[in-house]
Ligand code: SAH
């Protein structure tokens with residue numbers, strides 16, 4: 093995968109969540125009688141990460157304690173991703189590892205996109221599973237858990253016909269400085285290759301008042317960065333009487349005292365308008381970064397993908413961003429080897445990279461997915477050819493990033509310090525444009541603070557520098 097921006101909706105590595113940072117508007121009320129414990133592993137995008145933070149909150153408020161090993165848990169939950177075949181396969185191999193657990197009295201549950209997609213089939217393939225629940229039904233989780241606690245063997249939540257969003261009184265967030273916040277769930281676009289409209293249900297936006305209330309609470313708890321989430325975050329449509337536009341909501345979130353940075357992902361090019369650029373220009377707290385997935389540089393392929401814009405229309409949006417008064421980083425997602433993608437189509441994707449000069453990108457080989465329109469499209473591209481195109485694309489992007497990052501040597505960036513390296517006095521963090529900066533500082537206790545860093549060197553994937561005191 094090219095690039096360093098870890099904002100893609102694609103990290104496939106399983107992660108178990110850390111045991112910290114309970115954000116609560118109410119105190120958790122323990123209702124589970126006998127010291128039950130849960131282990132929760134998450135695959136997939138930031139929306140899944142954040143759903144897991146809420147699921148953990150629901151469990152904590154029922155009196156469960158979170159543990160870091162599946163062996164030690166009475167309830168083992170996998171929050172799954174189905175975006176590409178490999179991601180979905182990984183879930184079944186993980187479930188296979190736990191087939192003996194049920195006999196030992198442990199309850200195994202599958203959540204997320206594979207749960208929604210495979211539904212009750214999961215019970216056939218993995219009869220040791222007791223709970224199957226997709227994200228559009230999470231509002232029912234307390235009820236489903238109560239049924240499991242009273243000994244039900246097989247419990248499902250698979251409806252997608254809801255206009256409700258998943259609200260929780262308690263959220264157990266992973267990161268103490270940057271808070272995820274879903275403002276729109278589901279997806280109404282129908283990209284030909286994509287499972288998300290089937291796995292996450294229809295688009296449902298959260299009322300702007302509820303969003304702003306949570307942001308105020310987060311600021312009071314010490315979070316300085318919020319990242320607004322949605323599969324098509326800029327298709328936000330305020331269901332409340334205020335009818336706030338997405339760009340107005342961005343500005344209102346940035347106005348909350350204590351908030352220093354606001355990010356949002358992922359933007360769909362079709363709904364990306366000049367008002368969003370104007371908001372970023374006028375409010376420095378709105379980060380200098382837009383993730384604007386293009387998928388292909390060929391208008392013909394874009395039409396086959398049902399992306400609803402042409403290459404020229406996409407480039408108009410890029411031009412709007414490039415003309416802004418502040419430099420705004422642009423990152424993207426690209427699929428190579430979509431059915432029928434010719435060498436000439438692929439060459440158009442490569443020329444788009446030259447034209448836009450993305451700050452970073454995530455690139456994927458097309459993966460045929462169940463129920464999607466592109467599954468039946470003719471002229472499949474061989475695995476070998478997909479791999480070749482991916483390598484060519486990534487090499488070109490590497491050159492672009494190397495050149496772009498080299499131009500930044502000598503500049504100074506404000507960094508939110510996010511981690512410490514094993515080497516002494518070495519830290520890393522993110523600029524507002526979401527570049528990774530590794531830097532040295534003699535100061536202790538920098539985590540979660542904002543510092544100025546002078547860039548002294550650059551590679552394709554990161555910058556290095558020194559703290560300016
Ligand atoms: N809602 C976002 C992202 C969805 S998933 C958007 O519309 O941009 C993240 C990325 O995974 C997509 O942008 C796409 O590049 C990739 N992706 C989705 N389905 C895929 C498939 N079937 N094969 C390969 N890549 C896929």
Ligand code: SF4
Pocket residue numbers: 279280281282283286287288289323324360
């Ligand atoms: Fe999938 Fe397209 Fe929706 Fe993104 S906009 S989640 S790619 S259907």
Ligand code: F3S
Pocket residue numbers: 101102135136137138139140172173174175204205287288291292
């Ligand atoms: Fe996210 Fe994967 Fe579902 S990318 S929306 S968890 S299919």
